Amino acid sequence: MDFYIPFDAIDPKTRLEPPLTATERGAFAEAMLFDVIDAVQQTQGTPRVLSTAPIDIPCPVVVDERPLTRAVNGLLAMADDPVAILMADLPLVTADAIDRLVDTTGDVVAAPGIGGGTNALVVRDLAFRVDFHGCSIADHEHIATDADLDFSTVDSFTLGVDIDEAHDLAEVLLHGNGRANQWLREHGFSISTADDHRVSVDRRPRD
C-alpha cells in the first residue's frame, strides 16, 4: 500500500517555537519525517511524501501547495487503489503499529491522536473524503458513516502521540529511537522530572 506522508516544508511545527527557533523547527520536523519514513520502510508499505514544496529526501515526493485537507482529498480523488495517510510528526511510530493499522478491517481505519486529531488513515473506499479541521477524529467518523462506510480505529500510543507542543518533546525523549530523539539530545534537550508527575523537558543553555 502507498503511504502518503503530508509534510509542511515551508513553515512546519509553529507551535514548537519556543523552545525551538524557526530554523530548528525545520530541521526537527525533517528528523521526525525521516523516522516516519523509516518505520513505513520496515513494513510492506511504500512511503511517499506529500509536500508543500520540493524537498531533498530519499523517497518519492509529490508536491502539492494546497492546505492539508485539500491536498489529501486531491490525492484520494486520483487514487485507484487503497491508500494510507500518515502524519509526519509521529516519531514514536513503529512498523508493528503500522502493520496493525493496515491489518484492521474497515472501509476507513483511523488512528486517533491526542486532542481529537486523526494521525493516520487507511482509506479502502475512495469515496471517502477527509477534513482535518476541528475535531477531525469525530468528523472522519461522521463523514464515513454518512457515506455508509465502515469506520474503525486502531488503538496505538505510538500512532496517537503527535508532536505539536513543547511538552510533547518529552515523549520523543522517552520513547523515540530514531533521528528526532537524536536531534533533541544533540540540541541540549533532556527529560525533567521536577514536577514528579508528568515529565517535561529541560534545555541546556547554548554556549
Add this chain to the structure above:
Amino acid sequence: MDFYIPFDAIDPKTRLEPPLTATERGAFAEAMLFDVIDAVQQTQGTPRVLSTAPIDIPCPVVVDERPLTRAVNGLLAMADDPVAILMADLPLVTADAIDRLVDTTGDVVAAPGIGGGTNALVVRDLAFRVDFHGCSIADHEHIATDADLDFSTVDSFTLGVDIDEAHDLAEVLLHGNGRANQWLREHGFSISTADDHRVSVDRRPRD
C-alpha cells in the same frame, strides 16, 4: 489473572480541581474506576480495587493506606501468581486493550502513559518491584533489566491516556463510552474546538 486497581479514596485527582470541585473529583474518580472495572470484567481477568480507604463498590476491595508504590510492592511481596496492576484513571480502556496487555510476553509488561507514566503492568516474575515516582516507565524498565527480567511494552492509546489534568477531560468526551463520559456530560462539559488544533473542554455555567 487478578487485576489490582489502585484507588485513592481520600483525595483523588487533585489536579482536576479546577475545573472540578473537591466533591466532584471524588464522584468523577469513582466513575472512572467503574469504567476500568467494567473493562476488566469483560476479559478473563478478575478486578480487585486496592483502595486507601473502604469504599462501597461491587467488586473485592483490599484496603491499604500506604502510598501507591508501597501498597503495590506489598501486594507483589505477598502474591503467589502473576498479577496485573491497572490505574483507576483510564476510562478509555477497552477489553481488547487489556487482552493485548495480557497477551504480551515478558516477565514484566508495561503500558506507557503520557508524560512518562506507567498506566498498567503485568508482573509475571514476582521479584519485580515498582516505583511510581518520577519517570516511572523508564524506572520500571531499569528495575526489570537490573534484575535480569524481560521487560516489554504494549502500544495502546486507550491504556496510555490517563486522566490527570483539565485538558485530558477532552479525551473522555471524545473516546469514552462509559460512566466517566456520562458524568462529564451530565455536569455540563462538552468539547470545544475553538482552538482549531487540539480540542479542549467547555463547561456550561451552573444554574
